[in-house]
Amino acid sequence: MDITSPAFKSNVKRALADPQLQRAMGNVKRGFIKKRQAAFDKLPEFDALRDQARDIKNHTLAHLDLYYEIYEQKVRDAGGEVHWASTAEDARDIILQICQAHGARTVTKGKSMIAEEIALNDHLEQAGITPVETDLGEYIIQLRNEPPSHIIGPAIHLNRDQVEESFRAVHTDLPDDRPLGEVSELVDEARAILRQKYIDADVGITGANYLVAETGTSIIVTNEGNGDLTQTLPKVHIVCASLEKMVPTLEDVSTILRVLARSATGQEFSTYTTLSTGARRTEDVDGPEEYHVVVLDNGRSDMLGTEFQDMLRCIRCGACMNHCPVYHAVGGHAYGWVYPGPMGSVLTPTLIGIDQAGHLPNASSFCGRCEAVCPMRIPLPKMMRHWREREFERHLTPRTVRTSLALWAYFARRPALYHLTSSMFIRALKLFAFGRARLKSVPLAGGWTRHRDLPMPTGQTFQEMWRAGGDE
Amino acid sequence: MSKVQIDTKANRDRLFDKMRTTLGGAVDAATRDQAVRKRLERHGRNLVPERSNLDAAGQLELFRVQAEAVSATVVDVDSHADVPEAITDYLRQHNLPARIKHGADKVLTALPWDKTPALARDHGPAHGDDAVSLSHAFAAVAETGTLILASGPDNPTSLNFLPENHIVVLDASTLGGSYEDAWDSLRKTYGEGTLPRAVNMISGPSRTADVEQTIQLGAHGPRRLHVIVVKG
Numbered sequence: 022m023d024i025t026s027p028a029f030k031s032n033v034k035r036a037l038a039d040p041q042l043q044r045a046m047g048n049v050k051r052g053f054i055k056k057r058q059a060a061f062d063k064l065p066e067f068d069a070l071r072d073q074a075r076d077i078k079n080h081t082l083a084h085l086d087l088y089y090e091i092y093e094q095k096v097r098d099a100g101g102e103v104h105w106a107s108t109a110e111d112a113r114d115i116i117l118q119i120c121q122a123h124g125a126r127t128v129t130k131g132k133s134m135i136a137e138e139i140a141l142n143d144h145l146e147q148a149g150i151t152p153v154e155t156d157l158g159e160y161i162i163q164l165r166n167e168p169p170s171h172i173i174g175p176a177i178h179l180n181r182d183q184v185e186e187s188f189r190a191v192h193t194d195l196p197d198d199r200p201l202g203e204v205s206e207l208v209d210e211a212r213a214i215l216r217q218k219y220i221d222a223d224v225g226i227t228g229a230n231y232l233v234a235e236t237g238t239s240i241i242v243t244n245e246g247n248g249d250l251t252q253t254l255p256k257v258h259i260v261c262a263s264l265e266k267m268v269p270t271l272e273d274v275s276t277i278l279r280v281l282a283r284s285a286t287g288q289e290f291s292t293y294t295t296l297s298t299g300a301r302r303t304e305d306v307d308g309p310e311e312y313h314v315v316v317l318d319n320g321r322s323d324m325l326g327t328e329f330q331d332m333l334r335c336i337r338c339g340a341c342m343n344h345c346p347v348y349h350a351v352g353g354h355a356y357g358w359v360y361p362g363p364m365g366s367v368l369t370p371t372l373i374g375i376d377q378a379g380h381l382p383n384a385s386s387f388c389g390r391c392e393a394v395c396p397m398r399i400p401l402p403k404m405m406r407h408w409r410e411r412e413f414e415r416h417l418t419p420r421t422v423r424t425s426l427a428l429w430a431y432f433a434r435r436p437a438l439y440h441l442t443s444s445m446f447i448r449a450l451k452l453f454a455f456g457r458a459r460l461k462s463v464p465l466a467g468g469w470t471r472h473r474d475l476p477m478p479t480g481q482t483f484q485e486m487w488r489a490g491g492d493e
Numbered sequence: 494m495s496k497v498q499i500d501t502k503a504n505r506d507r508l509f510d511k512m513r514t515t516l517g518g519a520v521d522a523a524t525r526d527q528a529v530r531k532r533l534e535r536h537g538r539n540l541v542p543e544r545s546n547l548d549a550a551g552q553l554e555l556f557r558v559q560a561e562a563v564s565a566t567v568v569d570v571d572s573h574a575d576v577p578e579a580i581t582d583y584l585r586q587h588n589l590p591a592r593i594k595h596g597a598d599k600v601l602t603a604l605p606w607d608k609t610p611a612l613a614r615d616h617g618p619a620h621g622d623d624a625v626s627l628s629h630a631f632a633a634v635a636e637t638g639t640l641i642l643a644s645g646p647d648n649p650t651s652l653n654f655l656p657e658n659h660i661v662v663l664d665a666s667t668l669g670g671s672y673e674d675a676w677d678s679l680r681k682t683y684g685e686g687t688l689p690r691a692v693n694m695i696s697g698p699s700r701t702a703d704v705e706q707t708i709q710l711g712a713h714g715p716r717r718l719h720v721i722v723v724k725g
Binding site for chain 1: 499509511513515517518525526528536537539540543562617619621637646649651671672673687691693697698699700701704705707713714
C-alpha cells in the first residue's frame with residue numbers, strides 16, 4: 022500500500038472534518054474500553070499474568086536463534102517447510118512461487134497484518150492470481166479498496182450504511198430490493214458469498230499469532246471461523262509470520278492467550294484458537310497437503326539488542342489504540358501505513374524509516390494509557406521519546422520546531438533571565454485580559470485558542486506564588 | 494505432487510548470524526543452550542488462574558456456565574447410550590433435518606444408533622451441503638468453556654467449521670480445569686513435543702463484531718454449537 026505517513030498532518034485535518042469517520046470512532050471509544058475493563062475485573066490474576074507474559078517474551082527474545090533452530094526442525098518433522106524472508110519483497114516472492122507452483126488461480130486469505138505489511142494482495146493480483154479476503158472486516162475493505170484502519174477491526178472506521186452501500190455496489194447479481202440495513206443481513210450476505218470461495222480456492226493464506234518451538238506449531242486466534250476454513254479446505258496452507266511470533270512451550274502460549282483476547286475485545290477467550298502442526302498426515306481425510314511457514318524479518322532483527330527490543334513483545338491485541346485519545350480523534354488511516362495507534366508509532370519508523378514516519382512518534386500526548394493497558398507491558402511512550410530523540414539528532418525535525426526549542430533552551434539554561442522574562446510575559450498577559458476570566462483569542466496563538474479558551478493569567482509566576490506561600 | 498522447494502538458505506544464514514552475534518554476546522553458548530533445552534523439556538506451568546481449581550462437579554458446572562456465556566448450549570446425559578436420542582431431540586427442537594455427518598471415531602460409531610432409526614448418518618469430512626456435524630471432543634477446559642478437538646480420520650477438522658450446526662459429544666472424564674490440563678492429555682496421547690495436525694480450541698459458535706462492533710453469531714463457521722456431556 023502507498024505510504025502517506027509523511028502527510029500525517031493533512032491526513033489528520035481531513036479525518037477531523039470527516040463526519041462518517043467521527044461517528045464510527047464513537048463506537049471505538051464506547052465499546053473496547055468498557056469491554057476490556059469488564060474482562061480485567063473478572064480475572065483477579067490479570068496483572069500477574071501480564072508480568073509473566075512479559076517475562077516469557079523477554080526470555081524468548083534473548084534466545085530467539087536457539088528457539089528458531091528447534092522450531093524449524095519440528096516443522097520439518099511434521100511435514101512442513103519454513104522459508105526465510107529478509108524483506109517484504111522476499112516474502113511476496115516466496116508466497117507467489119508457492120502459489121504458482123500449484124497453478125493457483127484464487128487464494129483465500131485469513132486476516133494477516135504481515136500480508137498487509139508486505140502488500141501481498143497487489144503482488145498476487147499483478148501475477149494474475151485473485152486474493153479473496155475472508156475475514157468480514159478485511160472483505161469489506163477489500164471491496165472498498167481501502168487499507169485496514171485497526172489491527173483487529175480493519176473496518177472499524179466504517180458505519181453500517183457504508184458497508185451496505187459497498188455490498189450493493191459489488192454484489193450486483195443479487196436483487197436490488199433485498200433488505201440489507203441490519204448487521205445480521207450484511208453478515209449473512211458475506212457468509213453466503215464467501216462459502217463457495219473457501220471450497221474453490223487453490224491455496225489458503227493465514228497469519229500467525231504465535232509459533233511454538235516445543236511442537237513446531239503455528240497458532241491463529243479468530244472469532245469468525247474464516248481462518249480455519251481458509252487453512253483447512255485448500256490443498257496448500259501458507260502461514261505468514263514475523264520474527265517475533267515465537268513462544269517456547271504450550272504452557273507459555275497459554276499465559277499469553279489469557280491476556281490476548283481480554284485485552285483485545287474483552288472476551289475471556291476468542292471463539293477459535295487453532296494449533297496447526299505440519300501437513301495432512303497419511304491417515305487424515307482432510308487438511309492441506311502442504312504446509313509452508315514464511316518467517317519475515319523486515320528489519321525486526323535490527324531491533325534486537327537496541328532500545329526498541331521491547332516492541333518485539335507486542336502481540337497485536339490493539340489495546341493501545343483502543344485507549345489512545347489521538348487514535349480516537351483521527352482513526353487509523355491518518356497514520357498513513359499498516360500499523361496505527363501507539364504501537365504503530367513505535368513500529369512504523371523501524372519498518373519504513375524515521376524520515377518517512379517522523380510525525381507518528383510525535384502524535385502522542387504522552388498520557389500513558391497505552392502503556393497502562395498493554396498486556397505485554399511495553400513502554401510505548403518511552404520508545405516514542407527515543408524516536409523523537411533520533412529524529413532530532415538526524416535533523417529531521419522542522420526548522421520552526423528546532424528554532425523554538427533552541428530559544429527555549431537558551432532561557433532554560435539561564436534561570437535569572439527565565440524568571441525575569443516569564444514574569445514580564447505573565448503581567449503583560451494579565452494586562453491584556455482586562456479582567457476577563459478567560460481569553461477567547463490571543464495574538465499569535467490562534468492554533469491553540471481556536472479549540473479552547475485560555476484561562477485568566479494570575480499576574481504572578483508559579484515561583485513567585487510559591488515564595489509568597491512558603492512561610493505558611 | 495512434489496513439494497515446492499525454494500532456496501532461502503542465504504536469508505536464513507544471514508538472520509541466524511545476526512541473531513547469534515547480537516544475543517550471544519554476554520552469555521556463553523552452553524548456558525544459553527541449556528536454558529532453552531530445559532525450558533522445552535520441563536514445559537513448566539506458569540500462573541494458572543484459581544478460577545478452575547475445583548472438584549470434578551465444580552469444573553463441570555464452570556464449563557457449562559462459561560460455554561453458555563458464549564452462546565453454546567449444553568445438555569447432560571448419563572451414558573453413551575443416551576446420546577443418539579439427545580441428538581434427535583436437539584434436531585427436532587431446531588427444526589433441523591434428521592441427518593448428521595461424523596468421522597470414524599470409535600465412541601461415535603459404537604453408539605446405539607438403532608434407537609434412532611429415522612436419523613440418517615453420513616461419514617467423512619464435511620462438504621458444503623452438510624447441515625449438521627457430530628464430533629467427539631478430545632478434551633475440554635472449564636476455565637473458559639472451551640472444547641478441544643483433535644484432527645484425524647476420527648474427527649475430521651472440516652466438520653468443526655463447514656456445517657451450520659455442530660454437535661459435540663464430551664466425556665466428562667476428559668474435562669479439565671485449565672488449558673494446561675489439556676496439554677498434558679495431548680502429550681499423553683500423542684507423545685512429548687508432538688501434536689496432531691490440527692488442535693481446535695472452540696468456545697461457542699462463530700461470531701463477528703466487524704460491523705459497528707455489534708456481535709453477530711454465525712459469521713463463517715457454525716451458527717450453533719451444542720455440547721452433549723456424557724457423565725458416566
